[in-house]
Amino acid sequence: MKKQIHFFLLHFFKIHIILFLFPICFFFNGCSNIGQETQQPVHSTINQYQSIQGQWIVTDDGYYTLNNHYVYYSSNGEEWYPLCSNIECNHNDEHCNSFVGLSTKIFLYNNQIYYQPDSSDTFHLYCMNLDGSNHRKVKEISFGTIDLSQGYGYSWSINGNYLLVEVSRYEENAKYNGIYYCSLNDTTSKATCVVEGNTTAIPYMAKIVHDSIVMFSKKEGGETILLYDIKSGKQVESTSFVTGFEGGGFAIKNDILYLFSSDIGFYQMDIHTGELTIEKEAQNRVELGVVFYDDTYAYLCNSTNTYVDSLNLVENSMRGLRIYDYDGNLLDTISYDSITGHPTFAFSTEDKVFFTNGDDITNVFPSYYIEKKYIGTNNLILHNINQ
Numbered sequence: 001m002k003k004q005i006h007f008f009l010l011h012f013f014k015i016h017i018i019l020f021l022f023p024i025c026f027f028f029n030g031c032s033n034i035g036q037e038t039q040q041p042v043h044s045t046i047n048q049y050q051s052i053q054g055q056w057i058v059t060d061d062g063y064y065t066l067n068n069h070y071v072y073y074s075s076n077g078e079e080w081y082p083l084c085s086n087i088e089c090n091h092n093d094e095h096c097n098s099f100v101g102l103s104t105k106i107f108l109y110n111n112q113i114y115y116q117p118d119s120s121d122t123f124h125l126y127c128m129n130l131d132g133s134n135h136r137k138v139k140e141i142s143f144g145t146i147d148l149s150q151g152y153g154y155s156w157s158i159n160g161n162y163l164l165v166e167v168s169r170y171e172e173n174a175k176y177n178g179i180y181y182c183s184l185n186d187t188t189s190k191a192t193c194v195v196e197g198n199t200t201a202i203p204y205m206a207k208i209v210h211d212s213i214v215m216f217s218k219k220e221g222g223e224t225i226l227l228y229d230i231k232s233g234k235q236v237e238s239t240s241f242v243t244g245f246e247g248g249g250f251a252i253k254n255d256i257l258y259l260f261s262s263d264i265g266f267y268q269m270d271i272h273t274g275e276l277t278i279e280k281e282a283q284n285r286v287e288l289g290v291v292f293y294d295d296t297y298a299y300l301c302n303s304t305n306t307y308v309d310s311l312n313l314v315e316n317s318m319r320g321l322r323i324y325d326y327d328g329n330l331l332d333t334i335s336y337d338s339i340t341g342h343p344t345f346a347f348s349t350e351d352k353v354f355f356t357n358g359d360d361i362t363n364v365f366p367s368y369y370i371e372k373k374y375i376g377t378n379n380l381i382l383h384n385i386n387q
């Protein structure tokens with residue numbers, strides 16, 4: 001686990017990440033089910049756009065999150081309980097149904113919760129039923145280059161029926177990344193390598209959206225966006241460098257990739273030609289931080305904790321939640337002036353958006369929510385959740 005955290009740190013903790021993303025680094029968001037299953041999907045597609053996933057699962061019947069190695073469930077996003085129906089269990093040891101070992105992520109596919117319970121040179125993928133029962137191993141994949149004692153590590157995510165694994169060597173002067181994927185419906189232990197990189201061009205922060213693997217490629221002079229189409233095997237690279245993307249999310253809709261870079265603006269990229277443009281420039285000292293997308297809106301929390309406030313990067317009067325359409329047009333805001341704590345995006349559902357409190361990183365559960373039907377009406381309110 002420690003190595004994975006190091007891996008994570010190296011990838012994302014540039015200074016601005018520390019400033020804006022730190023409070024939510026360990027609370028990253030959900031996932032989705034875009035698989036073509038005949039079985040009725042229980043999962044909405046609404047949280048598939050986050051760049052780092054695995055903290056939240058959103059289903060039509062409730063929500064799941066990971067709290068200190070145990071999976072918690074909530075039917076409404078407000079009260080959370082260990083995912084364990086054993087009345088004699090104290091939910092505090094490895095025998096509890098909600099226990100997922102060292103896994104730092106949970107994902108849903110085909111009514112199963114997937115997790116990675118250990119850290120070893122071989123990647124072990126487990127799953128369990130939605131009620132916490134029937135834990136079992138489903139995959140064991142060896143990536144060849146992995147040797148944790150030699151400084152390798154991996155990051156992974158699931159979207160639809162795809163498992164995506166990023167293999168990384170993170171030692172100084174020996175950087176290497178390889179991006180792999182495989183189908184969860186495939187019972188073999190094989191994974192396909194999409195792209196590899198070394199010190200001259202390093203692909204990283206890979207994520208599957210629909211049938212595309214979206215990656216960033218660090219190379220001399222800047223970073224580009226790479227898109228790999230799983231169905232066709234075709235790869236497209238952005239025609240220009242993307243500046244300042246610090247995490248958060250991106251979305252693909254109608255063959256356009258949408259992306260926000262802190263203090264730069266709202267980018268759009270044609271996923272067929274790679275043409276990359278800034279659709280709307282960011283407002284200085286206001287539009288800083290990371291943006292998270294759901295199927296309709298983009299959410300920016302530009303003040304995520306008291307430390308960020310003390311740096312005075314964001315104009316004091318402009319601290320708050322800002323909600324945009326995909327083109328970067330501002331639809332609504334909520335000022336943090338009269339709010340206790342620092343709301344930070346957690347996950348989005350059909351009708352609500354939940355936020356954690358960036359001042360309280362020991363509490364993974366949401367502390368606030370808004371109702372989407374009030375966005376743009378001048379009646380949008382941030383509700384407190386009393387836990």
Ligand SMILES: [Zn+2]
Pocket residue numbers: 082083084085086089090091092095096097098
């Ligand atoms: Zn239990």
